[in-house]
Amino acid sequence: AQKITQTQPGMFVQEKEAVTLDCTYDTSDQSYGLFWYKQPSSGEMIFLIYQGSYDEQNATEGRYSLNFQKARKSANLVISASQLGDSAMYFCAMRELIKAAGNKLTFGGGTRVLVKP
Amino acid sequence: DTEVTQTPKHLVMGMTNKKSLKCEQHMGHRAMYWYKQKAKKPPELMFVYSYEKLSINESVPSRFSPECPNSSLLNLHLHALQPEDSALYLCASSQAGSRGSEQYFGPGTRLTVT
Numbered sequence: 001a002q003k004i005t006q007t008q009p010g011m012f013v014q015e016k017e018a019v020t021l022d023c024t025y026d027t028s029d030q031s032y033g034l035f036w037y038k039q040p041s042s043g044e045m046i047f048l049i050y051q052g053s054y055d056e057q058n059a060t061e062g063r064y065s066l067n068f069q070k071a072r073k074s075a076n077l078v079i080s081a082s083q084l085g086d087s088a089m090y091f092c093a094m095r096e097l098i099k100a101a102g103n104k105l106t107f108g109g110g111t112r113v114l115v116k117p
Numbered sequence: 118d119t120e121v122t123q124t125p126k127h128l129v130m131g132m133t134n135k136k137s138l139k140c141e142q143h144m145g146h147r148a149m150y151w152y153k154q155k156a157k158k159p160p161e162l163m164f165v166y167s168y169e170k171l172s173i174n175e176s177v178p179s180r181f182s183p184e185c186p187n188s189s190l191l192n193l194h195l196h197a198l199q200p201e202d203s204a205l206y207l208c209a210s211s212q213a214g215s216r217g218s219e220q221y222f223g224p225g226t227r228l229t230v231t
Contacts, residue, residue: 035219043205045160045222091159103148103211103218104173107159 002027002094004108012114013082020067021077021111023092029053033095034075035105036066040088048090051075079113087115120144121223123208129229132198138226140191140208148213149191150220151183154205166191167213198230 003026013019025034036048051059051066059066067076079086092108121142130136140149148167152160165173166185180202182194191208205225212218 037222043207043225043227045207045209045220047219047221050219103220104162104165105160105220107161110159 002029002032002096002106004092004094004106006092006108006111008111009109010112010114012116013079013086015084015115015117016081018078018080019082019113021079021090021092021113023075023077023108025073025075025092025094027073027094029096031097033097033103034066034068035093035095036064036075036077037091037093037107038086038088039091039110045091049077082113082115084115084117087113089113121208121210121221123206123223123226125226126224127227127229129231130195130198131231132200134198135194135196137195138193138206138208138228140193140223141189142210142221142223143189144210144221145188146210146212146221147188148211148218149185150209150211151191151193152207152209152222154207154225156204160207164193195228198228200230203228203230 005024032053034051038046049061049064051068063080065078089110089112091110093105096104124139151163154160163177164183169185180197184192207225208223209220211220
């Protein structure tokens with residue numbers, strides 16, 4: 001069974017600084033995908049970034065980058081130049097492809113980030 | 118358009134009521150999902166529909182009944198719920214059968230069972 005672990009329940013970060021959110025995973029699959037989602041207090045889950053297990057380069061999307069270390073089974077999210085609007089809960093998730101059924105996501109416990117002005 | 122809409126935003130219902138949650142997307146996605154999220158917990162998958170057919174039921178109690186009338190709509194019918202069913206219910210959609218396809222989530226329905 002797949003397992004996602006986020007060891008940081010909460011973090012403070014100063015505005016304009018970078019922050020790294022940890023995510024480790026466990027799977028026996030050779031092909032898998034890792035996602036990061038942001039959930040503000042409003043409740044909506046916002047997709048941030050994706051990394052495939054066969055992708056050789058680390059994924060980047062604007063201020064978000066994923067530090068993918070396959071041998072260590074880690075997929076840490078780096079947010080550069082933090083903004084007040086980055087205050088939210090962040091979830092790491094692993095995708096299990098169920099043939100034609102779509103993606104079954106297993107989520108980590110989440111990390112709450114609070115950006116201080 | 119990457120929007121998934123959900124109605125209602127908030128719902129309060131008694132244990133004997135029957136209500137429905139609605140979800141709609143117009144991205145041409147053929148996989149749709151229901152998740153349940155308790156406070157301070159990650160979302161937990163409930164159901165997956167693929168090409169309008171139920172493909173995954175994560176052992177959800179029968180008081181939750183999903184329905185997919187067409188490729189754009191997903192409903193969750195609620196009957197005889199318990200107070201512990203109070204949670205945020207999230208709908209999501211994605212391409213079906215695609216390895217890298219992210220799921221797009223709606224804003225959720227906050228359900229309170231009294």
